[in-house]
Amino acid sequence: MAQHKVNYTQNGGLPAALTSIDKIVNWGRSNSIWALTYGLACCGIEMMASGASRYDFDRFGTIFRASPRQADVMIVAGTLTKKHAEFIKRLYDQMTEPRWVISMGSCANTGGMFNTYATVQGVDRIIPVDLYLPGCAPRPETLQYGVMLLQKKIRANYASKAQKAKRLM
Amino acid sequence: MRAYTPKDDVQAKPYYTDRFYKSPQVPKHAPESDEVFNADLESIKAKFEVLDAYIQVEQMVVYINAKDNYGVLELMRDELEYTQLSEMSAIDWLADRNGFEVFYQMLSMNKRKRIRIKMFIENGQAVNSVEKLFRSADWSEREMFDMFGIEANGHPFMKRILMPYDWQGNPLLKTYPLQGDEFAAWYEVDKIYGKEAREEIGPEIRDTARIDRYDSDRFSRLGHEVPKGTEITGDEPVNEQAYQEDGGVFLIKKFDKESSVIIDDPQR
Numbered sequence: 001m002a003q004h005k006v007n008y009t010q011n012g013g014l015p016a017a018l019t020s021i022d023k024i025v026n027w028g029r030s031n032s033i034w035a036l037t038y039g040l041a042c043c044g045i046e047m048m049a050s051g052a053s054r055y056d057f058d059r060f061g062t063i064f065r066a067s068p069r070q071a072d073v074m075i076v077a078g079t080l081t082k083k084h085a086e087f088i089k090r091l092y093d094q095m096t097e098p099r100w101v102i103s104m105g106s107c108a109n110t111g112g113m114f115n116t117y118a119t120v121q122g123v124d125r126i127i128p129v130d131l132y133l134p135g136c137a138p139r140p141e142t143l144q145y146g147v148m149l150l151q152k153k154i155r156a157n158y159a160s161k162a163q164k165a166k167r168l169m
Numbered sequence: 170m171r172a173y174t175p176k177d178d179v180q181a182k183p184y185y186t187d188r189f190y191k192s193p194q195v196p197k198h199a200p201e202s203d204e205v206f207n208a209d210l211e212s213i214k215a216k217f218e219v220l221d222a223y224i225q226v227e228q229m230v231v232y233i234n235a236k237d238n239y240g241v242l243e244l245m246r247d248e249l250e251y252t253q254l255s256e257m258s259a260i261d262w263l264a265d266r267n268g269f270e271v272f273y274q275m276l277s278m279n280k281r282k283r284i285r286i287k288m289f290i291e292n293g294q295a296v297n298s299v300e301k302l303f304r305s306a307d308w309s310e311r312e313m314f315d316m317f318g319i320e321a322n323g324h325p326f327m328k329r330i331l332m333p334y335d336w337q338g339n340p341l342l343k344t345y346p347l348q349g350d351e352f353a354a355w356y357e358v359d360k361i362y363g364k365e366a367r368e369e370i371g372p373e374i375r376d377t378a379r380i381d382r383y384d385s386d387r388f389s390r391l392g393h394e395v396p397k398g399t400e401i402t403g404d405e406p407v408n409e410q411a412y413q414e415d416g417g418v419f420l421i422k423k424f425d426k427e428s429s430v431i432i433d434d435p436q437r
Contacts, residue, residue, distance in 0.1 A: 027420065083333045085357035110374070117340060117349030118332070120357055121373040 025159035029072070029098070030151040032061040036071035036091065040078030043105040043137040047077040050140040060147055068094040073150065074127075075143070079107040080120040092127045097161065100154075102146055103129045106136045177344055178264055197223040205280055209249050217241055228283045235271070235288045239297045242273060242286065246302055251275040251284060254303035257310070259317045261343045267292050269319060273299070290319070298323040316341035335360075348375060 035057075039047055051057045051064055065071045068091045080088060092101070103123050106112030109132045111121035123129060130153065133146045200210045200222050206229040210222050213231065217240060220232040233241050245251040256274040263269070266289070273286040290296060298321035299306045310321040311330040318339040320327060328334060337352045338345060348354075358370050381388055383401045393405040 031421075082353070082356045086361055089361050115375055116347055117345070117353040121375065125370055125373070126357060126361060 022159045023155075026155045026157070029159070030154040032063075032072075033100075033147065033150065033154075034063050034065050034070060034072050036068050036074045036095070037064045037066055038074055038076055038078075038088075038091075040076065040080060040084070041105075041107060043077035043108070046137045046140055047075055047104065047143060050143045055140040055144060057144075057147070060144075060151070062147055068092070069096060071095055072098070073100040073102060073147075075102045075104055076108040076123050076129075077104040077137075079112070079114055080123050080126070081118050082120055083118070085120050085126050088123065089126050098154075100130045100150055101127055102131045102133065102143075102150065104133045104143060104146070105138055106134070109134070112136060173346055173348065175344075176346075195225055197225050200224055200229060203229070205282055206284070209245075209251075209282075209284065212249060213241060213244065216244060228285055230285045230287060232287050232289075235290045235294065235296060238271075238273070238286070238288055239299055239302070242275075242299050242302050245275055245284070245286075249277070250279045251277045251282075253278065254299070254305050254309075255283075257299075257306060257313070259313050259319055261317065261341065262289075263292060264343065268294070269317060271296055271313070271319070295320040295322050297321070300324050315339070318342075 037047075039045070049055060051062075057063070062073075068074070072095075074092060074095065076088070092099070101123070103109050107114060107119070108123050111119050113136075120126065131146050131150055133142050135142055138146075200206050203224055206224060210219065210229065210231065213219060213233075217237045218234055220234070222229065222231045224230075231241075242254070253276040254273060255276045257272060260270040260272070268289055268291045271288050271290060275284045275286065277283075288296075296319060298310055300310060300321070300323070307324075307326075308330055310324050311326070311328060313319050314321065314327060315329040315331050316339055329336060332340065333356075336356070338350060349356075354373055355364075355367060358366055362370070382390065385395055385399045385401055386397060389395075390405070392408055394408055395401070395405055
């Protein structure tokens with residue numbers, strides 16, 4: 001049997017570390033960003049690839065959830081049609097605070113190549129967006145980097161909404 | 170991006186008018202040249218009026234009157250072995266002839282032949298539904314209604330299929346602008362936030378390649394980020410791009426580029 005030896009006499013006798021509320025809350029939040037599965041088009045395939053074993057989102061604490069009530073971040077992966085616009089708003093409203101939105105790929109950012117009557121020209125016409133990922137479709141690395149930037153954004157702000165938000169990074 | 174020009178008369182007014190130019194036509198053959206088609210045509214002619222018939226690209230095209238469409242298709246399905254309706258839709262001839270051409274593409278697996286039944290209807294005229302004969306006509310007729318506004322009498326569920334139910338306009342009409350009319354441009358804003366939000370959200374930006382270096386509301390220069398709305402002067406401070414904050418994060422080891430090792434030996 002392994003022998004664990006804890007020296008209770010060092011650090012003033014307690015196995016403790018000091019930090020601030022903001023830091024510990026943001027540490028928790030930023031390392032368990034649960035994402036809403038929102039694959040609307042081919043970007044959804046890249047999002048699935050990011051979640052699968054090679055890129056492995058689980059190590060960031062990012063787990064895909066099928067319910068907006070359990071999700072922290074909505075990754076809009078794909079073309080948003082005007083018919084679907086009301087549903088993205090409804091799902092966004094159902095997410096609990098604090099919540100973030102990643103717009104993934106050209107179609108979600110600006111409408112992309114679908115310069116037509118049926119496509120919403122950027123999801124930011126409907127919901128506020130935190131991160132825009134370029135690409136058609138973005139590589140899983142891009143989405144990974146995006147999630148890391150989002151973690152950084154979460155840590156850079158105050159944990160409480162009552163305090164005014166700081167600028168990202 | 171090309172400016173939108175009204176296309177009401179685009180069919181009536183060809184942009185290329187060479188007096189001696191003869192546009193190439195796919196050759197048409199008489200139905201008598203194929204005995205299977207000829208027999209089919211004779212049995213249709215025995216019961217219904219046929220306005221025109223020819224063979225083009227090994228398929229027979231038959232023009233009928235619009236009131237006969239159910240009867241002709243029933244005859245073809247039950248007696249002539251054309252058991253599949255592979256496609257149906259309409260063609261917009263509003264500018265030319267103020268109407269639509271509706272076509273039914275029929276396939277016979279036994280005879281290995283295809284026949285296209287065509288008919289002309291006036292603008293605003295409805296067609297008889299063939300949904301009772303072919304289940305595939307169910308969605309096709311709804312799509313025809315959605316895209317052209319042609320109603321099918323006797324259809325069990327005559328509603329739009331692709332566009333939302335509260336949509337206005339028929340997108341496959343030649344007069345419908347590709348980027349949408351006023352209604353389409355504001356559809357999602359009006360529906361979700363109401364008309365009064367139009368001013369705040371603003372019109373759609375249709376130039377997807379637009380980049381404005383001096384617009385700090387919409388764009389952020391990587392490595393030179395400034396707060397939103399700042400006036401860009403050109404001497405923005407450099408922000409070093411790092412995966413993690415300088416002080417490190419509680420309980421997470423900071424990634425140090427200096428001390429990292431690149432493994433270049435594949436046999437390690």
